[in-house]
Amino acid sequence: MCLITFAYRNHPHYSLILVANRDEFYRRPTAPLGSWSEQPSLLAGRDLEQGGTWLGLHRHGRLAAVTNYRDGRNRESGLRSRGHLTRDFLQHDAPAAAAADSLADTGHLFGGFNLLLGDNAGIWYLSNRDRAPERLAPGIYGLSNALLDSPWPKLLHAREALAGVLHEDRPEAARLAALLADRTRADDGRLPDTGIGLERERALSSCFIQLPEYGTRATSVILQDYQGNTRFYEQSFDPGGPAGIRDYRFRMPVIGGQCDG
Numbered sequence: 001m002c003l004i005t006f007a008y009r010n011h012p013h014y015s016l017i018l019v020a021n022r023d024e025f026y027r028r029p030t031a032p033l034g035s036w037s038e039q040p041s042l043l044a045g046r047d048l049e050q051g052g053t054w055l056g057l058h059r060h061g062r063l064a065a066v067t068n069y070r071d072g073r074n075r076e077s078g079l080r081s082r083g084h085l086t087r088d089f090l091q092h093d094a095p096a097a098a099a100a101d102s103l104a105d106t107g108h109l110f111g112g113f114n115l116l117l118g119d120n121a122g123i124w125y126l127s128n129r130d131r132a133p134e135r136l137a138p139g140i141y142g143l144s145n146a147l148l149d150s151p152w153p154k155l156l157h158a159r160e161a162l163a164g165v166l167h168e169d170r171p172e173a174a175r176l177a178a179l180l181a182d183r184t185r186a187d188d189g190r191l192p193d194t195g196i197g198l199e200r201e202r203a204l205s206s207c208f209i210q211l212p213e214y215g216t217r218a219t220s221v222i223l224q225d226y227q228g229n230t231r232f233y234e235q236s237f238d239p240g241g242p243a244g245i246r247d248y249r250f251r252m253p254v255i256g257g258q259c260d261g
Helices: 083-091 096-109 153-163 173-178 198-203
Strands: 003-008 014-025 030-036 039-047 055-058 062-068 113-119 122-127 131-135 139-143 214-225 229-238 241-251
Touching: 003 062, 003 153, 014 062, 014 153, 014 173, 030 214, 030 229, 030 241, 039 083, 055 083, 062 083, 083 096, 083 113, 096 113, 096 122, 096 131, 139 153, 173 214, 173 229
Parallel strands: none
Antiparallel strands: 003 014, 003 139, 014 214, 030 039, 039 055, 055 062, 062 113, 113 122, 122 131, 214 229, 229 241
C-alpha cells in the first residue's frame, strides 16, 4: 500500500472514509479482496508470496493498513514482511493500543513501515522510523512512503481531493476511488529525495502509477457510517488496465466506537 488518505470522524454521515492505492510489481502474485478461507470474518486482499496483506478489516471491528517507508540509501534484507503486521493484528484480538505499543520492542524486525491499527477505541498510527504510537484525533490524513502527513505532492493532492468531496452527503465508492486515479507527475522541484534517483522519484510521484513492470495494482475504498454499516470496495488493475471489482457491504462494530454522528 503506497498511498492512503482518510477522513476519520470528519463527515456527518460516515465515521470513516478511506481511499488507498496499493502499488506493487505486477509479477508479485496477489489474491484480490475477499474473505480468507481460514478466517472468514477477515476481509482483505492477500500477498501470495509472503501471506500478508496491505489493507483489511475484521468483521469484529478491526482495521489495519500498512505502507513501506522508502529509504533508498539504506537497503534492507532478511527482515520480516510488513504485510504480517496487518495480518497478525487482524487475526488476533489484542487491543489496537496494546498491539501498537508492542511494536516498540519488535518493530525493528521489519522493514521500514507506517502502520494504521483501528478498533473500537480508535485508530493508532505508528512507524518504526521515528514515530511512537499515536492515537489519531478526528481529522483528514494522508499517508504514503514517509511519515504520516509528510508533504509529498501526491499525498497533498490525495488529501485535498478527499477534503473536496466531504460536503457530499453520501459520496459513492467509485467516485472516491477516482480521486486516486491521477497520473500527473510532480514537478522536479517538489519531489522528495529518498535515495532512489531522480528518474525513479519522478516515476513514483503520481497518485496512480503505471510503469511496464510496476504500478497501482488496486484502489480500495472503505466507507463506514456511525451505525456500523460498512462498505469495502476494490478496483483491481493489471498492466493492461482495470481487472475487476470486488464490493462488499456488511455491518460491523464502529472503528472508534459507537456514537450519534
